[in-house]
Amino acid sequence: MKPQITTLHSLAGLRSALRRLAHRAGLPVELRYRLALSATRVARAELTAGRPVLLETVPPQPTDRADGQLDGRTGGRADGRTDGRTDGRTDGRLTVRLHLPHAPRRPSLDGLPLPAERLPGTDVVWRVPVPVPPAMAGDDPPGLVELLEEELSAAVDRVDALADDHQRLKHELAETNSGVLALYVQLEERDEQLRQAHGRILRQLEDALRPPPVRVPGLEMAVHYEPAEKHAPTGGDLYDWFVLPDGTVHITVVDALGHGLTSTRSALNVTHAVRTLALEGHPLESIVARTDEVLATFDHELMATVQLVRLDPASGELVLANGSHPPALLVREDGEASLLEVRGRGIGFPLPGSERLLRDRLGPGDLLLLYTDGLTESRRDPREGEQRLARAARRHRHRPIEEVPAAIAAEMHTVILHPDDTVALTVRRVPG
Incomplete structure (x- = not known):
């Protein structure tokens, strides 16, 4: 499949294009919104300044099917020839490249939700693994609202899971603190017993050294x-x-x-x-x-x-x-x-x-x-x-x-x- 290049003039257009592209490629929801957020951060300065950016995407490529085995390096037969037929499998990566042709400087890639690879010049690329074959994602993507609702739902589920983990960790920490406190109490009691025994020994020693x-x-x-x-x-x-x-x-x-x-x-x-x-x-x-x-x-x-x-x-x-x-x-x-x-x-x-x-x-x-x-x-x-x-x-x-x-x-x-x-x-x- 050939790369697809789109010229974008707004952040909304960039987000919409990326969400639909990620859905067609079968990306999980979390990877989808991480990709959209990361690309938005990289292109924000250019699009806000009114300078266009180019979005180039290369969907996961299907592998060629051979009658016998596939060559692990070429994706074809061991003799290098293919018969033009595919078995529905892909190379497992969605490539998304942002061209910033008018950017005065290279964009910062620090702290992106989805790490990117810097290319020569001002270009940035993401190579995203695709766990789900595109055929399972459906040919007719839902509307942007449905995609956003799906991402929001996934984010809420994620927050709920984190809240549950936080509550569990708080409970485990409370139990640990309780155990540590009990240990401190035991150690303090033992120290007090040792101090009392030490005092008794010293008093006996003093009595032996100091006659009445x-x-x-x-x-x-x-x-x-x-x-x-x-x-x-x-x-x-x-x-x-x-x-x-x-x-x-x-x-x-x-x-x-x-x-x-x-x-x-x-x-x-x-x-x-x-x-x-x-x-x-x-x-x-x-x-x-x-x-x-x-x-x-x-x-x-x-x-x-x-x-x-x-x-x-x-x-x-x-x-x-x-x-x-x-x-x-x-x-x-x-x-x-x-x-x-x-x-x-x-x-x-x-x-x-x-x-x-x-x-x-x-x-x-x-x-x-x-x-x-x-x-x-x-x-x-x-x-x-x-x-x-x-x-x-x-x-x-x-x-x-x-x-x-x-x-x-x-x-x-x-x-x-x-x-x-x-x-x-x-x-x-x-x-x-």
Whole structure:
């Protein structure tokens, strides 16, 4: 069949010609209106400007029938000859070519509903597969209105199908979201269980590391510990208190360098060594230096400050040794406060040991406060922290003993340079 060429001067004429042509060729409705929309977009500028366009169409070509086989390349017999008869089959393509002879530039082919092929110059061609043989399409095409109604009906059916797909996808998405939400809830519940189990383990570990106050007549004791990091509550600030065979109470406060489990191990080594030496009867003034000797053989990296206190519950006699640790604070019953300062160097420091022993007496109602530097580190200097500490201890000294260290720590931590492990340990002599 020879190509058919039509000169068109309007968009309406182009659409009408394409629809009738596509119907005769047996194109499905969707391909038909995609072809019409695409050709309209390409030719719109020319026809709107009053310049004609040429529509060239080549319908699907029937294949020649041979007595025997058809050659797959020529459509005829293997010897290249045909007998002029056809079997009703076509080459399966409708070719539509738009000539834009007067177009000043090549038309854009971006975003066309039916992709086109660009030819040299300003020509554009569509090669559309034809699934239905032309004979099935009928020889008398319906009118343009019927064709448009058919396309509209197909478009409505398509929209309905898309709406159904959208509704189905929404339902599937809702079910998926519901499943994901349930999974999140399960994971959150599991996380909460793990947090609770983790908290129980840490509390048990703290209980094992931090002995309860010693119960002896004539003395009240309490302690408050606050970690620098909530997720690592076993830092290097530790304490130990026990009763010696002669009835005096021994207290050790240690601040090992660093944070976390490594510093905890170092602090435990110090408290255990001090306890052993004290129970063996070593003089208090020698224990800091002897502890360094004992631990230096297997922990070369250990550095810790340490403070040692001996207290006679009956007489109130107080003896204190120090190794680079912040001074203890003594608050008398009448509110007078003083720092008990003793020079010395800590475990792992050069020339470790306490230079001397400081002796004092704890009277009825007097309060002794031992602490680590996390309690007094303020925004300026240690002296300012010590002054604030004395004011806080005076203010809270008459509280029940179990409340005193936590109340002092809470007031001190309203001004802080940086978070650090904190121990606040209080001892009060009971009147009478």
